[in-house]
Amino acid sequence: GIQVEQSPPDLILQEGANSTLRCNFSDSVNNLQWFHQNPWGQLINLFYIPSGTKQNGRLSATTVATERYSLLYISSSQTTDSGVYFCAPTGANNLFFGTGTRLTVIP
Amino acid sequence: DTEVTQTPKHLVMGMTNKKSLKCEQHMGHRAMYWYKQKAKKPPELMFVYSYEKLSINESVPSRFSPECPNSSLLNLHLHALQPEDSALYLCASSPLPYNEQFFGPGTRLTVL
Numbered sequence A: 001g002i003q004v005e006q007s008p009p010d011l012i013l014q015e016g017a018n019s020t021l022r023c024n025f026s027d028s029v030n031n032l033q034w035f036h037q038n039p040w041g042q043l044i045n046l047f048y049i050p051s052g053t054k055q056n057g058r059l060s061a062t063t064v065a066t067e068r069y070s071l072l073y074i075s076s077s078q079t080t081d082s083g084v085y086f087c088a089p090t091g092a093n094n095l096f097f098g099t100g101t102r103l104t105v106i107p
Numbered sequence B: 001d002t003e004v005t006q007t008p009k010h011l012v013m014g015m016t017n018k019k020s021l022k023c024e025q026h027m028g029h030r031a032m033y034w035y036k037q038k039a040k041k042p043p044e045l046m047f048v049y050s051y052e053k054l055s056i057n058e059s060v061p062s063r064f065s066p067e068c069p070n071s072s073l074l075n076l077h078l079h080a081l082q083p084e085d086s087a088l089y090l091c092a093s094s095p096l097p098y099n100e101q102f103f104g105p106g107t108r109l110t111v112l
Helices: none
Strands: A004-007 A010-014 A019-025 A031-037 A043-048 A052-056 A059-064 A069-074 A083-090 A101-106 B004-007 B010-013 B018-025 B031-037 B044-050 B053-057 B064-070 B073-079 B087-094 B107-111
Touching: A004 A083, A010 A019, A019 A031, A019 A083, A019 A101, A031 A069, A043 A052, A043 A059, A069 A083, B004 B087, B010 B018, B018 B031, B018 B087, B031 B073, B044 B064, B044 B073, B053 B064
Parallel strands: A010 A101, B010 B107
Antiparallel strands: A004 A019, A019 A069, A031 A043, A031 A083, A052 A059, A059 A069, A083 A101, B004 B018, B018 B073, B031 B044, B031 B087, B044 B053, B064 B073, B087 B107
8 A cells, every 4th residue: 555654743833833744655646635633533624635736724735746745734823723634645446544743733 | 415424423332232333424425434543543444335335345353344225324333342443433435436535523432
C-alpha cells in the first residue's frame, strides 16, 4: 500500500497564529483527502484535492501530485481548530491514512 | 440529507455477547465502508461494500461480520469479541467506490 508521512506529529499554536501541515506519500495517487478529527472522534471533510490548490475560509490546501506531497494551511487559528488532522491519499482501491498531526490551539 | 448516521453512539458488551452496529446514509452513495480506530492511531479499513456487494475484506477476524441489506444501510455484527477489539468504529460512504468519502460520528465500543 501507499506509505503516508505527516509532519509535524504534534503542533501547539497560540490563537491567531498560522501553520502549515505537510503530507508526503510514497506512490502516485488518484485523489487525496484532508480530514479534521475533533475531540469527539468525528472525521470532518476539509478538502478533496488530487492536485492544485483549494481554499475554504481560513483553510487552504495544495497538492503537488508529481512530487507526491500535499500541504494544509491554517490561518488565524482558533481554539476550535484543535484536534487531529489526517491526510488520506486514495490508491487503486483504498484510502490510506497518515498518522496525523495533533494540533492544539491555546487561547 | 447529507450525512452518515451511526447507532449506537456507545456500546459496552461482554465477550460472550452478540451485538450489531448500524450505519445509514440517504445520499444515494453506492459504496460504504467500515473502519476501526484505536486510540491515537489513524483509522484502519475493515470492509468495503461496492454496489451492495462485499468487495474488500482486509483480513478481519470472523467475529466481525458485515452485512449490507440495501444501498442505504450497512451493519456490522459482533460476536465473541475480545477486549482488544475495543475501539471507535467508523462508517463511511462515497458516491462511487474510492470517490470522496464521508464519515459518520462513530460507535465507541468497549469489550469487557
